[in-house]
Amino acid sequence: MSTDAVTPAVDTALLAAAATAELEDWGPLEEATGEPMQTSGVTLWSSADGSQDTGVWQCTAGPSYWVQEENEFVHILSGSLTVTPDGGSPRKLGPGDAAVFPRGWRGTWELHETVRKVYVIF
Numbered sequence: 443m444s445t446d447a448v449t450p451a452v453d454t455a456l457l458a459a460a461a462t463a464e465l466e467d468w469g470p471l472e473e474a475t476g477e478p479m480q481t482s483g484v485t486l487w488s489s490a491d492g493s494q495d496t497g498v499w500q501c502t503a504g505p506s507y508w509v510q511e512e513n514e515f516v517h518i519l520s521g522s523l524t525v526t527p528d529g530g531s532p533r534k535l536g537p538g539d540a541a542v543f544p545r546g547w548r549g550t551w552e553l554h555e556t557v558r559k560v561y562v563i564f
Contacts, residue, residue: 460498460560461519468499473506479553493563500558510547513564516540521557526550 465482481501488495493512498519517540525541526532527549535541 461558463498465498465500471501471504471506473508473551474504475507475550476505479504479506496560496562498558499561500556501553503553503555503557506551506553508543508547508549508551510543510545513545514543515562515564516543517560519558519560521553521555523551523553523557526552 463484465484468481468483471479471481479502481499483497483499485495485497487497516535518535518537520537522534522536524532524534525543527547530549533541
């Protein structure tokens with residue numbers, strides 16, 4: 443592959459500092475199923491049509507229910523959570539863990555503490 447075809451897609455300095463990056467208030471988590479959960483984040487890159495993006499997301503503890511409308515890759519930077527697909531087994535994720543949630547995935551996320559992740563929506 444020629445380097446002429448490569449375009450830097452993310453701010454690599456911000457990505458390297460994702461664990462300590464200053465985040466913007468993104469408001470309450472719509473998927474929360476218990477007490478309100480607060481989100482914050484920063485978008486590192488977004489496609490022109492908005493269908494793909496990558497960034498850093500943080501959310502306070504609590505239960506939530508997700509229906510994936512797109513594919514998402516996550517890499518957990520801090521905190522821990524348990525994800526349980528409908529009809530499936532729970533999986534605990536913590537710092538250093540990665541997971542892919544394919545389009546159509548449905549299930550619960552139980553954030554045991556504030557979680558910070560790098561995400562890629564594609």
